[in-house]
Amino acid sequence: MSDEATDLVPPELTADDVLRVPDDRFTTDTVAIVTGAGSGIGRATAVALASNELTVAALDIDEDGLDETVDVAGSVDADGRVVPIECDLTDDAAVEAAVEEAAELGTVRYAANIAGMQHIASLVDFPMDRYDLMHDLMLRSPFLLSKHVIPHIEATDDGVGAIANMSSIHGHYATQKKPAYITMKHGLTGLTRAIAAEGDGTLRGFSVSVGYVLTPLMVDQIEETAAERGITEQEVIEDVMLGQARTKEMMTPIEVANLFVFGFSSHARHLNGGDLCWDGGYTTTYE
Template sequence: MANSSTELRPPELSTDDLLQVPDDYFTTDTVAIVTGGGSGIGQATSVALAINGLTVAAVDIDEEGLEETVDVATSLDADGRVVPIEGDLTDDEAVEATVDEAADLGTIRYAANIAGMQHIASLADFPMETYDFMHDLMLRSPFLLSKLVIPHIEATDDGVGAIGNMSSVHGHYATQNKPAYITLKHGLTGLTRAIAAEGSGSLRGFSVSVGYVLTPLMVGQIKDTAEERGISEQEVIEDVMLGQARTKEMMTPAEVANLFVFGFSSHARHLNGGDLLWDGGYTTTYE
């Protein structure tokens, strides 16, 4: 368990941490779009898919973060590549431009909707302008990106592809002071099932749900939660974040990225409309 905030920094990515899956579709001619590709889970997923030989269109508003993602993939001698696409996912035209640019890189078969944010406040006090932004980023944008990507997958010779959505344990249950995040993650469950329902079996939809992960978002969330509840950051880590889990350690971005690699692979062809719940026992055990 971490004892100080310095230990909460995400570990550096290495090839030893990343799942590598032989798959006929994992080639540089195949494109995977990854949102939030400039940091955290999105960065790790972009690198992991590039390690597996794919061309990754990594999308983020953070230009420096995207450059870092490219550098990490290059430093690990990825068989594929990361192509940075700077864009505001809350802007419809930017999302459309992203898909157009990605289509120029090869055949789009995969998309990972990972970009997200958190805001800690009670439902009664939640600022609606923040809710609107979170909605546009975390639910409307995945809906639009899926809408735009599906025709590309359907236009392939066999219609094989998948759209993975980054959900959460908060897509399964609710806790206090995260009403927008909880609402939107539950919404992603519906989107995932809608994709599966319309995908004819070969175009799949799935989601990934995890507990707390060592990302920059999580570090900021610790600070916000401590302020909201009037407790120390260490108490947030030990009592709030890890208190309910049976596995007493936080996941790493690489571990989450590996779930997207598996979910996109042919080994997961029966994962359709379902959720990869990797939560250390958060939602299935209690005291």
């Protein structure tokens, strides 16, 4: 990247950053499945949930990234544990096997569908092979993972659990050059509501929507957006990413992860079919 954006380094996660919520179901006997756990928001969520004493089945195709996530959990002295499960989320058999492996670790009650990717191009120019990959990873695999997780939650003694989907401000409105991403995030809203509709009030579905988060994916996106729009990387940050927000700083991965911690907890039992929109004012204000 150019010197303009060299200060954009995802911050190191510390124990003090993690929200800890007392909850009778937050024990090492309880399993939370987290996808995309090898980096970014997925890694932070895996570490945050493990810091709340849960056993985390951490899914990602990146084996080295998963090992780093385990190390980060150790560095913050997480009371729970992170168990890495290498998994290609676009492979149906692999997803089913990963859920069964997670169930061997304890009682599955929670799942966070976080894995995602981005591609910057207009709808007219969008490559369909890229669209298909994004669909399989970001919409089909959350649907499939939920299909396999729900029976495990329903089989618990009280049927209590939750499935959370990583949405976005782009699940609320559309901007240019991100048609596939926007389509997938809007689709996750429907999946979230479908889970809530079928969950009998104890098995909840909810989503998390945020603005721009300081992750490796976002840092890479700055270069793509600058090239696509013919502007500098600094202009992307100031005008495109933060231009509409009232809060003039990007979120950190652990700030997003803490929303999943709260959403899974008993304090959020009325969060069902809804969205935790922490967007700094993107979707509700304008100039």
